Amino acid sequence: DTEVTQTPKHLVMGMTNKKSLKCEQHMGHRAMYWYKQKAKKPPELMFVYSYEKLSINESVPSRFSPECPNSSLLNLHLHALQPEDSALYLCASSQAGLTQYFGPGTRLTVL
Amino acid sequence: GNSVTQMEGPVTLSEEAFLTINCTYTATGYPSLFWYVQYPGEGLQLLLKATKADDKGSNKGFEATYRKETTSFHLEKGSVQVSDSAVYFCALTANTGNQFYFGTGTSLTVIP
Numbered sequence: 001d002t003e004v005t006q007t008p009k010h011l012v013m014g015m016t017n018k019k020s021l022k023c024e025q026h027m028g029h030r031a032m033y034w035y036k037q038k039a040k041k042p043p044e045l046m047f048v049y050s051y052e053k054l055s056i057n058e059s060v061p062s063r064f065s066p067e068c069p070n071s072s073l074l075n076l077h078l079h080a081l082q083p084e085d086s087a088l089y090l091c092a093s094s095q096a097g098l099t100q101y102f103g104p105g106t107r108l109t110v111l
Numbered sequence: 112g113n114s115v116t117q118m119e120g121p122v123t124l125s126e127e128a129f130l131t132i133n134c135t136y137t138a139t140g141y142p143s144l145f146w147y148v149q150y151p152g153e154g155l156q157l158l159l160k161a162t163k164a165d166d167k168g169s170n171k172g173f174e175a176t177y178r179k180e181t182t183s184f185h186l187e188k189g190s191v192q193v194s195d196s197a198v199y200f201c202a203l204t205a206n207t208g209n210q211f212y213f214g215t216g217t218s219l220t221v222i223p
Binding site: 004006031033040041042043045048050055056088090092094098099100101102103104105107 | 143145147152153154155156157160198200204209210211213214215216218
């Protein structure tokens with residue numbers, strides 16, 4: 001099974017809201033990733049967790065806050081977002097830097 | 112450094128035409144190479160991969176060969192279908208960490 005699940009599928013939020021995106025995998029992978037993807041562009045790496053520790057933060061604004069509660073779960077907490085943060089947010093997982101498996105994404109709209 | 116250069120799109124083909132999407136890379140060490148496909152409104156799906164020179168990845172009629180001498184990993188399919196319409200991303204990982212490097216993506220539209 002190579003499935004990564006993400007919830008919710010769609011999210012609309014105002015600039016003062018707080019919301020969270022969730023990602024789950026049961027492949028035993030020890031690396032998990034958050035990407036942001038704008039239309040017709042490649043995914044941009046935001047965060048990498050390796051063995052439940054944050055290993056890469058690509059200078060992402062503090063209004064995005066990642067969390068890895070355990071080896072199967074990855075959250076992205078959102079607060080005080082801007083309209084330009086509207087995008088598809090993708091989660092992925094991999095084993096030791098090998099093939100990354102992506103979830104279906106959360107389509108986020110910030111009003 | 113590591114980078115991927117991918118053929119600019121969009122590409123429009125008639126059904127049953129031959130497809131080539133060019134991908135070249137720059138990498139330190141011995142990278143693994145990937146093609147991902149993204150259908151409208153969906154996440155990225157692994158299409159095929161190759162982990163060492165001269166390996167050929169194949170899946171669903173698509174093929175790509177890891178050519179170290181030309182630093183290339185071109186995607187080919189002999190006869191495209193309307194259902195192949197999607198965006199295709201070439202990517203590499205340098206095997207020294209957890210980071211992937213993506214090309215800019217090539218949008219393919221297949222018309223009946």
